[in-house]
Amino acid sequence: MKQKLAKLINVKSIVTLMLTIVFCILAVKQSVSAEQFLTIFTTVIAFYFGTQYQKNTNIKEENNDEN
Numbered sequence: 001m002k003q004k005l006a007k008l009i010n011v012k013s014i015v016t017l018m019l020t021i022v023f024c025i026l027a028v029k030q031s032v033s034a035e036q037f038l039t040i041f042t043t044v045i046a047f048y049f050g051t052q053y054q055k056n057t058n059i060k061e062e063n064n065d066e067n
Helices: 002-008 011-028 034-066
Strands: none
Touching: 011 034
16 A cells, blocks of 8 residues: 555646646636647547556566576
8 A cells, every 4th residue: 555655645646736727727717728628638638648658568578587
């Protein structure tokens, strides 16, 4: 449980969550168009999950190399 919490509280996660919150607020206030919101949000989420996927792949490869 503590490991999951520690992984959640890393810089990439905090930045992703903050950007999501900010752009949601801007969208509600109609400061950004829906198209702009979708483009930015998709980019941020894709980056976040892409880096997480790469990190997990690297860990699996390291574990396979050890065996």
